[in-house]
Amino acid sequence: MTSEGVAYERRSAAPVIAPVRPRKLAKVPFVELAEGRLQGVVSSGSDVERVYVSSITSGDHGLSCNTNNNRPCGGLGGGTYACNHLRALADAAVAQYGLDRVSRYLKATLPDDSDNLWAGLHTTTAPNRAAEVFSGFLRHLAYLEVPPTSDPLPELHWFPAAGAVR
Amino acid sequence: MMLADALRARPSGFDETFALIDGLDDALIHGLARIDEERAAALESIAAAFTGSPLAGRVADSIGKIVAGTVTDEHLAVLAGARSALTGALHDALLTPLDEALGRVREPWAAPAAPPPAGQLLAGGRSWLRELAIAGWRGVDHELAGGGAQAVQALLADPAGRRAAVLLDGFGAELRSAAPVATLDRVPVRRWADLWSRAVLLTQDTFPAPETTPADGRLLLLGVDLHEHPTVFRAQAHGLLETPGGQVRLVRAGVAAAKVDTISGPSAWRMLAAFPVFRAALAEKRAVEVTGMPLTSTGDLLWDETRAVPGEPVDPFAVARVRLGGVTAASTAPLDRHPAVIAEPVLLEGWTAGPESFELGGVTLAVDTDRLPEAGPLTPALVAAATACIGLLRWDAGRWAVQPLAVQSVVRKKPVVAHTGDWALGPTDAKAAKAEAAAGTAVDVLRERAGRLLRK
Numbered sequence: 150m151t152s153e154g155v156a157y158e159r160r161s162a163a164p165v166i167a168p169v170r171p172r173k174l175a176k177v178p179f180v181e182l183a184e185g186r187l188q189g190v191v192s193s194g195s196d197v198e199r200v201y202v203s204s205i206t207s208g209d210h211g212l213s214c215n216t217n218n219n220r221p222c223g224g225l226g227g228g229t230y231a232c233n234h235l236r237a238l239a240d241a242a243v244a245q246y247g248l249d250r251v252s253r254y255l256k257a258t259l260p261d262d263s264d265n266l267w268a269g270l271h272t273t274t275a276p277n278r279a280a281e282v283f284s285g286f287l288r289h290l291a292y293l294e295v296p297p298t299s300d301p302l303p304e305l306h307w308f309p310a311a312g313a314v315r
Numbered sequence: 316m317m318l319a320d321a322l323r324a325r326p327s328g329f330d331e332t333f334a335l336i337d338g339l340d341d342a343l344i345h346g347l348a349r350i351d352e353e354r355a356a357a358l359e360s361i362a363a364a365f366t367g368s369p370l371a372g373r374v375a376d377s378i379g380k381i382v383a384g385t386v387t388d389e390h391l392a393v394l395a396g397a398r399s400a401l402t403g404a405l406h407d408a409l410l411t412p413l414d415e416a417l418g419r420v421r422e423p424w425a426a427p428a429a430p431p432p433a434g435q436l437l438a439g440g441r442s443w444l445r446e447l448a449i450a451g452w453r454g455v456d457h458e459l460a461g462g463g464a465q466a467v468q469a470l471l472a473d474p475a476g477r478r479a480a481v482l483l484d485g486f487g488a489e490l491r492s493a494a495p496v497a498t499l500d501r502v503p504v505r506r507w508a509d510l511w512s513r514a515v516l517l518t519q520d521t522f523p524a525p526e527t528t529p530a531d532g533r534l535l536l537l538g539v540d541l542h543e544h545p546t547v548f549r550a551q552a553h554g555l556l557e558t559p560g561g562q563v564r565l566v567r568a569g570v571a572a573a574k575v576d577t578i579s580g581p582s583a584w585r586m587l588a589a590f591p592v593f594r595a596a597l598a599e600k601r602a603v604e605v606t607g608m609p610l611t612s613t614g615d616l617l618w619d620e621t622r623a624v625p626g627e628p629v630d631p632f633a634v635a636r637v638r639l640g641g642v643t644a645a646s647t648a649p650l651d652r653h654p655a656v657i658a659e660p661v662l663l664e665g666w667t668a669g670p671e672s673f674e675l676g677g678v679t680l681a682v683d684t685d686r687l688p689e690a691g692p693l694t695p696a697l698v699a700a701a702t703a704c705i706g707l708l709r710w711d712a713g714r715w716a717v718q719p720l721a722v723q724s725v726v727r728k729k730p731v732v733a734h735t736g737d738w739a740l741g742p743t744d745a746k747a748a749k750a751e752a753a754a755g756t757a758v759d760v761l762r763e764r765a766g767r768l769l770r771k
Contacts (some may be wrong), residue, residue, distance in 0.1 A: 159337065160712040161655035163503040164685065165489040166545065169576050171753070174760040183491060184457050198767060217768070245577070288468065290765040292546050293758075295471055295573035297589050301525075301615035302542075302571055303651045304482040304513055305549050306658060307506065309718075310541035310688035311579055 177241035211275025319676030321416035326408035346451025403652035439466035485544035530610035538720025597736030614645030
């Protein structure tokens with residue numbers, strides 16, 4: 150047997166992305182670790198047409214929360230104390246990616262044995278990124294409208310369907 | 316030749332060819348902008364290997380220019396083409412003894428490829444791939460990783476761009492998840508070089524499309540292979556087409572849907588709602604009568620529900636036992652040839668079970684447990700208890716492995732049969748069905764959100 154490292158580097162089907170864990174999407178339909186932020190979209194509890202666009206930056210732990218119409222979130226109010234939307238976003242990210250991956254991405258150092266992400270965040274304020282994140286969410290939703298295909302797509306041999314964690 | 320002999324065989328020149336490929340792949344780790352002497356020598360040895368071939372002049376010229384610091388799209392296309400010629404030779408060297416051992420008749424590649432569709436959309440993809448090659452994997456930061464997004468959006472909007480879009484999107488998602496790659500523990504060197512060079516070829520305006528002819532006959536399914544990345548789910552069936560002329564051809568038929576990462580596992584089948592005949596044929600193990608369905612020169616039926624009529628149930632194990640020997644198979648398209656695209660259906664019986672492997676006539680054949688998808692009922696335990704297996708022979712990481720598509724097993728002294736496609740119409744197992752119902756609401760939630768927010 151070759152060492153694990155060598156085998157990984159010389160494998161066409163080497164796994165790169167850990168499968169995401171199933172979670173309920175009703176409250177937080179979209180979450181991603183991208184562009185140096187944990188970012189996503191939180192559905193409003195009161196208005197089905199409205200969503201909140203929330204993000205936490207990696208490293209600085211800068212918070213941002215605005216509506217999709219670019220109004221600031223009243224709960225966050227430009228401060229450093231997380232609103233309910235940001236808390237829901239963080240919970241969804243932990244459910245989807247696991248606490249380890251989220252805290253590593255945000256560069257959060259959790260106290261020993263803590264399973265609370267917020268205990269490792271020293272929050273600051275961050276510029277409003279709602280427009281970018283929201284358009285990312287719309288691109289995400291647009292995938293559901295791309296028609297199916299019977300094209301042979303030979304490159305999919307490099308992408309086996311996610312195995313079960315049994 | 317016995318199957319075990321084919322699995323044991325190491326074709327001559329095999330390791331040397333992989334060494335050339337590894338040399339090229341290693342140059343992409345730190346990028347073509349920073350080629351040290353060792354990397355330059357590795358690239359020049361590729362040029363030397365092509366001496367006397369029709370590609371010799373172009374390969375030597377392009378590699379010379381790249382080493383000298385001129386990295387153009389044209390030079391990169393030649394570099395990717397050279398790599399593809401090497402992987403193609405490996406593909407053929409692996410497949411020929413396997414065909415011989417399985418009694419499989421491989422049709423020579425004769426079909427002239429159809430003229431390529433117009434490709435104005437491809438330039439964006441090419442320029443991102445060039446930036447990646449120059450920066451190298453270690454130079455991929457958040458911004459560069461996301462640099463292909465616009466090209467993907469444009470290609471997705473055009474059915475002719477789908478193949479390139481699906482590849483670029485899956486590759487981009489991996490780079491985004493790994494960025495900044497400079498801090499990554501280990502880099503999937505061969506994998507990313509495979510995806511990159513395939514993408515470079517696919518984004519050439521002259522990349523040929525395979526030709527199709529209408530096919531008639533009875534399609535008998537052997538099993539289904541499932542593929543997925545964050546934005547695609549694909550079910551690719553392998554089967555035998557009995558033509559009215561009495562020929563039995565090994566064919567594939569696949570259907571793919573766009574999706575998002577939160578739709579995965581058994582609920583991904585919901586995204587294939589447009590293909591009820593296809594899904595029912597898999598779930599209920601039915602033969603399918605096809606009439607005038609386009610069949611490519613690569614052996615791929617371009618599935619069309621209006622040209623498919625479900626027939627009577629047929630046991631895939633009976634099909635494999637009676638009809639799989641001596642079947643006629645199509646050739647892989649020349650530019651697609653690579654060890655990783657080998658997926659040859661076989662029926663295996665009479666092995667001795669090893670740890671995640673089958674001992675078969677003195678050869679240890681690994682079971683590829685990474686390719687037992689959550690969207691089907693096959694588990695490592697079921698495979699370990701199996702006495703017969705329909706699977707795909709694959710080659711990766713220096714060895715052959717079998718990817719089970721169906722097993723006949725004995726669990727608590729009772730016979731059990733499981734196929735990857737058993738859950739094509741929804742899980743048949745109560746626990747899995749409950750989980751699927753919960754996860755499946757993800758699709759409904761996102762469709763509702765899309766309905767409210769997309770067209771504002």
